[in-house]
Amino acid sequence: MEIHMEKSLELFHEARKRMVGGGSAGGRIHRTLERPLYLERASGSHIFTADGEEYIDYHCGAGAILFGFDHPRIKEEIRKCVDKGFYMNFDSEYTVEFAKLFTKLVPTVEKIRITNSGTEATLAAIRLARAYTGRDLIIKMDGHFHGMHEMIWYNGGYGRDLDEFGETRRVTAELPGFPEHGEEHVRLIEFNNINAVKHVFEKYRGRIAAIIMEPVNYDCGCVPSTMEYMRKVRELCTQEKIVLIFDEVISGMRFRPGSAQGYYGVKPDLSTFAKAIANGFSLALIGGKAAIMDGFNPLGPVVCSGTSSGNMMSVMAATACLRMALEPGFYNIIEEKEALLCGGINQLFQKHNIPGHIRSHGAQFAFYFGYEDPELDFRLSETVKRFRPDLYKRFVKEALKEKLYMYYGGDKPFPHHCGFTTAHTREDIEVTLERLDRVFGRL
Ligand SMILES: Cc1ncc(COP(=O)(O)O)c(C=O)c1O
Structure with a gap:
């Protein structure tokens, strides 16, 4: 799948004349695209770009969205x-x-x-x-x-x-x-x-x-x-x-x-x-x-x-x-989705023999490319020795092509956090895993 961006490029061109870097905040720039993603709207777990493309969102407003958009x-x-x-x-x-x-x-x-x-x-x-x-x-x-x-x-x-x-x-x-x-x-x-x-x-x-x-x-x-x-x-x-x-x-x-x-x-x-x-x-x-x-x-x-x-x-x-x-069952929903999504991604790491793993805690998770032992995540000094920023960056780029939105803010020796919301459905997760299967295949 290709990424369409004709309208976004037009907006970027206009925006850069008056807005620093073409965005309202430094963090809007996606470093694999080198421009912000301009949205037309967002609903539930999906974001819709100015070019009419639909992504399943795993950025969740930099952690600000837990209940989905437009609740x-x-x-x-x-x-x-x-x-x-x-x-x-x-x-x-x-x-x-x-x-x-x-x-x-x-x-x-x-x-x-x-x-x-x-x-x-x-x-x-x-x-x-x-x-x-x-x-x-x-x-x-x-x-x-x-x-x-x-x-x-x-x-x-x-x-x-x-x-x-x-x-x-x-x-x-x-x-x-x-x-x-x-x-x-x-x-x-x-x-x-x-x-x-x-x-x-x-x-x-x-x-x-x-x-x-x-x-x-x-x-x-x-x-x-x-x-x-x-x-x-x-x-x-x-x-x-x-x-x-x-x-x-x-x-x-x-x-x-x-x-x-x-x-x-x-x-x-x-x-x-x-x-x-x-x-x-x-x-x-x-x-x-x-x-x-x-x-x-x-x-x-x-x-x-x-x-x-x-x-x-x-x-x-x-x-x-x-x-x-505060409603009963709220955190059961989060834990069920976490198990389904993150468990599924860990299986994909194994299936494709890619060194790495997912670590999650609640509705937030991260892709650790480069090493398998999750015990090493606890010490940053161990993570930075083993993490593979090159693989991670390629992964985010390929995921974008599959219409899965994950943020990339720049090269760091550790991954950026991703998240899901209570609006991510079982179907969203299944579709995500199918798409990630293709992404991992291409890595
Ligand atoms: C742990 C933590 N503290 C503070 C902040 C700053 O929050 P804000 O962006 O709302 O100023 C952030 C932002 O990402 C954060 O992750």
């Missing part, structure tokens, strides 16, 4: 919101209901503050942790992503430049334009390496405000924390009075029982959520222990506010999502 129950709430005047900069009974339902889904969260994006949420959480502890240093996991701000967008060598204790030798800003010496406020360690945590906690004792991590690191593919690691980190943070921040921007709502903190049975001090909780509407939040959260204004001195924060449309969309996630 009737979300649409109903949006219509209600339009009728009520779609106001912003005010709260309503819907905001109150949202908070109630959210803390039901994630009972480890005592209080919340709403923002618009995950970037804003992690920024505010870090600032709050610093104010609460009166300390400055932040411990971050090499490779984890928490938004595009100067507080935290630093990485090391993606697991390739670690010292003997699992701390990275250099902390580097991810891009130019960061303030000089900004990196002095961050230290990087390898994820899932408890000795590295012990090491930095001792080395920087009395200086660390917070440790932040994606409890399931989807930004390096799909890397869950081990149970032991998570529990030990909690214990050490309590001992050292260091704020433990879980960034659940992608993991939030994606697997039973609604959050990573529920899954691991660990209560972080603060956590951040976005993306799926409003199924694509701009809503994020910081949640956590009341004693820390009360540091936000008006109770405390840390300002966290925004003109569009808690806007009614996003809140009402998110409330519809929460109601669905």
Whole structure:
């Protein structure tokens, strides 16, 4: 199958005159196409391009879509919101209901503050942790992503430049334009390496405000924390009075029982959520222990506010999502689809004798080309030695030709995360496996 793009190329040509790179955000560019994919519409698990092509979508709005596009129950709430005047900069009974339902889904969260994006949420959480502890240093996991701000967008060598204790030798800003010496406020360690945590906690004792991590690191593919690691980190943070921040921007709502903190049975001090909780509407939040959260204004001195924060449309969309996630059987549906899709893909790896495997956790998964042993996924330093970016890139290109949409944001030593939604039907999955069979055959 060929990819048709006449209309898209026309749009790209026009867009580039006025929009940087022809897209509304850097992340819109698909690096195997070298342009954005312009859509005409999206419905359920399918996206329809400006050229009239139909893809089964496995990008899911970069993790923002969990219930499928154009969901009737979300649409109903949006219509209600339009009728009520779609106001912003005010709260309503819907905001109150949202908070109630959210803390039901994630009972480890005592209080919340709403923002618009995950970037804003992690920024505010870090600032709050610093104010609460009166300390400055932040411990971050090499490779984890928490938004595009100067507080935290630093990485090391993606697991390739670690010292003997699992701390990275250099902390580097991810891009130019960061303030000089900004990196002095961050230290990087390898994820899932408890000795590295012990090491930095001792080395920087009395200086660390917070440790932040994606409890399931989807930004390096799909890397869950081990149970032991998570529990030990909690214990050490309590001992050292260091704020433990879980960034659940992608993991939030994606697997039973609604959050990573529920899954691991660990209560972080603060956590951040976005993306799926409003199924694509701009809503994020910081949640956590009341004693820390009360540091936000008006109770405390840390300002966290925004003109569009808690806007009614996003809140009402998110409330519809929460109601669905709280229904009995919701996570059974996700687990059934995960088994069918990811189990099927793993069989294809074997059938075609291609070195690699799928790792999934809830409604999110990643293709690990290059090695078979899933135990090696837990350490980024092991993944980057074995992962085959060349095979992975060819795979994504061939999958696009088969009208399966997976995102490719650039060459990295680990895969990009893919996802499915509750709208992906059994038939979608069967068709996907047939198409992937052809893709794997061509690899
Ligand atoms: C784990 C994580 N945290 C934070 C962010 C930033 O969220 P946003 O894009 O809503 O600013 C992302 C975005 O991909 C993310 O994956």
